[in-house]
Amino acid sequence: MRHNVYGYLLLAALGFGCTKTPSASKEPITDANKLREVSEKYAETVTAADLSKHLHILASDEYEGRNTGEKGQKMAAEYISREFREDGLTGPVKSNTTNPYYQSFDLEKSQWGSGYMTIGPEKYLMMQDFFVLGSNSPFQTEQAADIVFAGYGIDTDEYSDYTNKDVKGKVVVVLAGEPKDATGKYLISGTDKASDWGNDYRQKRNAATKQGAKAVMIVTGTSQDEFNSLTQRYKAYATRPSIGIKSSSEEPTAAPVFISPVAGAALLGTTTDKLFDYGNMVAKAGKPVPANFTVAKDVKIKTERKSEPLSTENVLGFIEGSDKKDEVVVVTAHYDHVGVDTTKQGDQIYNGANDDGSGTVAVIELAEAFAKAKKDGYGPRRSMLFMTVTGEEKGLLGSEYYSEHPVFPLENTVADVNIDMIGRMDTDHEKTNDSNYIYVIGADKLSSELHQINEEMNQKYVGLKLDYTYNDENDPNRFYYRSDHYNFAKNGIPIVFYFNGVHKDYHQPSDEVDKILFDSAEKVARLAFHVAWELANRDNRIVVDSHKK
Template sequence: MKHTTYYAGVLLAALSVGCAKTPTTSVKEPVVVTDAAQLQAAAPKYAATVTAADLSKHLHILASDEYEGRDTGQKGQKMAAEYISKEFREDGLTGPVQNSSNPYYQPVELETSKWGTGYITIGKQRFSMLQDFFVLGASPYLTEQTPEIVFAGYGIDNGTYSDYTSLDVKGKMVVVLGGEPKTADGKYLISGTDKASDWGNDFRTKRNAATKRGAKSVVIVTGANADEFKTMTQRYSSYATRPAIGLKNSATQENATVILASPAVGAALLNTTPQKMFAYAATVAKAGKPTPGTFTAAKDIKIKTERIATPLPSENVLGFIEGSDKKDEVVVVSAHYDHVGVDSTLQGDQIYNGANDDGSGTVAVLELAEAFAQAKKDGFGPRRSVLFLTVTGEEKGLLGSEYYSNNPVFPLANTVADVNIDMIGRMDFDYEKTNDSNYIYVIGSDKLSSELHAINEEANKKYVNLKLDYKYNDENDPNRFYYRSDHYNFAKHNIPIIFYFNGVHADYHKPSDSVDKILFDSAEKVARLAFYTTWELANRDNRIVVDSHKQ
């Protein structure tokens, strides 16, 4: 019996060794939850990972002097891109950019450019660029060309008033008067009141009308005389003499080029005098409706607006979390990570750290990305895919987001919404008066989707309890913030957006926009609201509808 016991022990030991080498159990992958109710119940757990402490940790790095103000295309911006991509990678997000040396980078083709030789000659008359006229944006006249001129009144084209009736302007230079027409009693024809419309206040409205009609350029006669023209274009004169940063000029022209011209230039193009040109206004006022011009445009016209360009490579930084059962649909969470760099002409502090603008939004995106990534590891990943998009060149004209919208990594048709965060964790001038940081301006949530607006309202009421201030959502607000951050490049493609913004303060675009002035508890609340809104967009059963078309 003793020997039997011995050999049985040896056999058991051998079997135990075999089992150790080949475990009978393995670590199971978490069950992927796709039930909307279960996912909603899990949201607070992951929202709680978005903390003031982590926001502070990231922002103390990105808005430090070492990053030199993160100016587009410069050393500090490159350092920030590297930091963001590293965080995405370490949190488990994938880089979705194909054919890129770094799959987290979407190369953005920017260039620095300045004006060279520029003129308009009309017969023996010669008018100089940056003195008699200004070109806004890209120009198709980089080499000398002979344009065909068409007069189109005030350049208005809407349902009730059109200066383009019976006009063929395709490929031509359209000359229009600035402002908008009035009736004989002094009221504006478009509004029927004493209040001007966008046709008189925003040159882009006339540009868009000319573009829709196929014009190559639109010359807007600016001011009633030479002195008024000089006054009205003073800011363009200042900008135009400096090198500018923009998207690389392509062979295709998206919009009609805008040229702001003095009355002398406008009249010469129409082969008339400024007095006779402006007399057209009285003709329209008397008629009370669009009136064809009687000018015979000049023929011997040449224009050249040379642009000297130098490449300025930059990059958007993307982190991606693939969804489960609705993975082909994508929710975008965005912020711009660039700022305005360094000004060596300043006394004292020369670095524009951009802690609030928009370091605060950038670190919020990093925190949301980490939260969603952890949720996916636990089996509570989003049903729809989520793209965390930090863009370059916002301060230069929303360039990074424009580049993405023109060259999307994921089809815009599959893009459900954009949640944009630009400047959180501060109080603006109004709220500083009462020392109230428990608010956020919400812009654009109802412009394209009533459901997006309702989702944000419900999330705030259920979880966060911030004051949602819609002051800047008013289409008549003169600040026009709806058009001034990266979400707009999604909205213009009919993609619903929501924009979180704390408003403007005394440190806006100054070296004093520093980390020590950020209220991280406030930033945490806004970031969590953005999280809950994104979570619902990504996990609800139905994609939000596009049912509103507000300005």
């Protein structure tokens, strides 16, 4: 089935912003028990056939993989907003006079240009001897740089490499990892395991930022070959265009720079073997010690970053509640995918039927079901916001933007029901051909009641096997942090995330509609409906009584 976008654009031009008027034949029902009695009727309007109808359009080649800010994403936004409008939802973004269903905003698309560092007569090249991670470039044009050595770049109450050091506006050079004591245990953790200071470069970046540094150069590896090996993954990110939310901070973060040992030693006027002797000095003393380095004075740096704005939009459909209308339940999925790979032979379009066309069409169907209920006089007590977000594949950017610029106050947001990748079996379940399951993530992290509601709704209406494998805080996949619900959770809003797991077609052109199990997707979507319905209609707002954000 092909989608005629021009027809939709004509409809938009002729009557955009008009919505169906819900029937006023019945007074809204505010008794939660009565509303529960009719919930199954509207859940049954969420069907495999309708999910399939929408997905065959949104995940077709015509939509070119729905890459953020590009033609296919714009076409998908138009399709979704048309569905919301025709189903009777209103567009809540009053500031957007062109399309109130769109929360429009600009991202920044950027890529590194030319870059180098000179230390006296010697020249070191970006992407070879060093590279910058992220998009912050304090050296757009060649500038002289003041260099300060700050040990391992650690700054805690018990151990600080910044004591009596003035690094404001300067470039801090630090060693990767973290120091050990004379027994071989890490000084920060006091154990055989490194702390976040040794495992997460952002700790050192944040410390340098707090101290006012322009950049923090992290000497990585003990040789050029080891530097190349350790930084291969980061370098891949640094060499391709990136998309992000343009920082509005008056004090930007210190640019994190990974630098080879040879270049690091040159900056500190020493050799690589003497550079790494510093760790032995700290181990012997058990604390930061002065280093006898002759820091280079004639240092110039250029790290050119080319950028341009990239417009995109979250798509929002709203149903106003009755007696509890100031409280809002949000249902989300991301409608973007990764677009087209023109360097690839054969099928170049990544249609993302499962990721996350499947969640997107579930949101469309849930929105329609709630709208039908309201039209029939069974509207929700709390308001409902159905939101398909953009930029998830670029780093949860659409949901991050909403969380920072909410259309409805976050303190009035009851919960987020997030749907990402349903209607497939992951590798483990394919072995037993078992599609009657769903991974449930995050429901108990902030609210014990949300977990209970999900269990009860599944037992009463759906009968899926609820799998909590990825809800384990020690799970290395960290899926709790990898979809759009997290931008609600980090603000203290309870969430539940529905997910069928990863398969061999994940982020491949082979993630196509013909592989979706629509009967399975229907069951998950109906579970999401019942949970959202209960959240919207129960007498009391669910409690926030847990701690994990």
